[in-house]
Amino acid sequence: MIDWFHPSILFILGAFLIPFLRGKVQQVYLMMIPALAIVSVAFMSQGTFWSYSFAGTPLVFGAVDKLSIVFGWVFTIAALIGIVYALHVKDSGQHMAAFLYIGGSLGVTFAGDYLTLFVFWELMAFASVFLVFAKREKKAIEAGFRYILVHVFGGVCLLGGIMLHYVHTHSLTVGPMPNDGSLAFYLMLIGVMVNAAVPPLHAWLTDAYPEGTVTGSVFMSAYTTKTAVYVLVRVFPGTDLLVWLGTIMALYGVVYAVLENDCRRLLAYHIISQVGYMVAGVGIGTELSLNGSVSHAFAHILYKGLLFMGAGAVIEMTGKRKLTELGGLYKTMPITLVLYMIGGFAISAFPLFSGFVTKSMVIAGASQDHKPIVALLLLMASAGTFLHTGLKLPYYMFFAKDSGIRAKEPPLNMLIAMGMAAFMCIAIGVFPGALYRLLPYAVHFNPYSGEHVTSSLGILMFTGLGFFMLLKKLDPEPTISVDTDWVYRKGSRVFMWIVNKPFAIYENYLSNIYNTWFTRFTLFFSNFLAKIFDVRFIDGFVNGVADFFMNLAQTIRVSGSGLVRNYAFTMLLGSVIILTYLIFC
Secondary structure, eight states: OOSOOOHHHHHHHHHTTGGGOOHHHHHHHHHHHHHHHHHHHHTOOSEEEEEEEETTEEEEEEEEOHHHHHHHHHHHHHHHHHHHHTTTOOOHHHHHHHHHHHHHHHHHHTOOBHHHHHHHHHHHHHHHTHHHHTTOSHHHHHHHHHHHHHHHHHHHHHHHHHHHHHHHHSOOBOOOOOOOOOHHHHHHHHHHHHHHTOTTSOHHHHHHGGGSOTTHHHHHHHHHHHHHHHHHHHHOTTOHHHHHHHHHHHHHHHHHHHHOOBHHHHHHHHHHHHHHHHHHHHHHOSHHHHHHHHHHHHHHHHHHHHHHHHHHHHHHHHSOOBGGGOOOGGGTOHHHHHHHHHHHHHHTTOTTSHHHHHHHHHHHHHHHTTOHHHHHHHHHHHHHHIIIIIIIHHHHHHSSSOOOOOOOOOOHHHHHHHHHHHHHHHHHHHOHHHHHTTSSSOOOOOTTOHHHHHHHHHHHHHHHHHHHHTGGGGOOOSOOOOOTHHHHHHHHHHHHHHHHTHHHHHHHHHHHHIIIIIHHHHHHHHHHIIIIIIIIIIHHHHHHHHHHHHHHHHHHGGGGSSOHHHHHHHHHHHHHHHHHHHHHO
């Protein structure tokens, strides 16, 4: 009897059957795998499973506790929603990449040792990049290469830290690491921070996510950064540095969203902002703040997926993604508008929506831990989120000037997936207890206190008033925001110039010297050796040995002539030799 089944196996092995299926059969199969994974998570019991010994070190593929189960729940639910959203896609390669990506995330979630965690960590990176490449456009391919290079750098840092950690502790067990200032600690932290998109290691996200396919970006918004949050909660709770890095993230994403004209790039910056709350909660390290980080990751996966699905539906039906090119779509895409706004209210922490019952837990954790400045800055970032994701983006996408575009609603499967995510956003907001019971620590927090509700509504209403008063100042402009990706964009050009110019000249110079002098000297010396040493010494020695044995053979042949006297002489000579050896040796 199987005590436990790893849900990642369903996705990883299931991915290789996808190309052999077609039509409705493939669609049913695509939905069946995440449904089975949800069932697998639902029947999990806590414990350690699938443990094996490798080179004397235990490897654990199934470490199950409340923290891994809650992430297992949201990852499998998001997989089902994302697959439904992508059912109309005929490219089996995209479905395979999505399955492997999801499987890698679940593998990290249930990994009990760092080696297993690293293997699945890298699977995530190399599977997800194909969701960018699948767009098959020049910008997408370039962004995909930058994406994978950054993640390879992060993976190398993580692996280096794991190796140093093993050298010092002789253990690969995944668990909280003491902040001892060691190189292992900081290498592992940097490796995880890359995936969490912590500035200045964040630009891969806003560079690649807008260039991915419409359906691929939905998956990418759900897994990479939240898997990193899971590892931060598991390994780095209470790391003070993360408090301020997370707070900076929350504000950084909001500020850059002000400048954005690309709808998915704007949403990508708000991923950075929202993950900032989770990172800050991990840094605070109290039970309340850690619960806040985990619950907010759960809610964020669903509402951010909904927002990317809404923006993706507009791109799918119009072919446009710049806010300056859109407007007036409320007339022909009202269902998409309503579903998008549910995600907008959720990310903005409106009462009765999921973000309200999760984000506030992190802010309350900062207040209880006597960090009022952190709590204030996170509250300011929340207002900025409503300003841009809840107001600016839908206003200029669906209202504002009439762009003349008369797009219809997206395919039914896309609307159903958006409806599933919208339902979850409302259900969590109305019944937060269901989510709170899944969290790793007991929850003693009431989000619907009178003070919290009135203060949140006051901030949101004031933000809305400010938006309409300053509407002309917020008009999007067809510009490109310069972020830290400028460093590796320009840096790569400088690197290629160095390779093609100075290095190439230097290499040609050395090649000429080599061909002119070294090669000629080598040929002259080799000819000398061939004529003198090889012919006179080597060949002479070999031929001399051969002549000696030929003469010896001729002499020995005498004993085999058939004459008795020759045999007698040979026996006498042999006896003399043996007696001489025995006497003197």
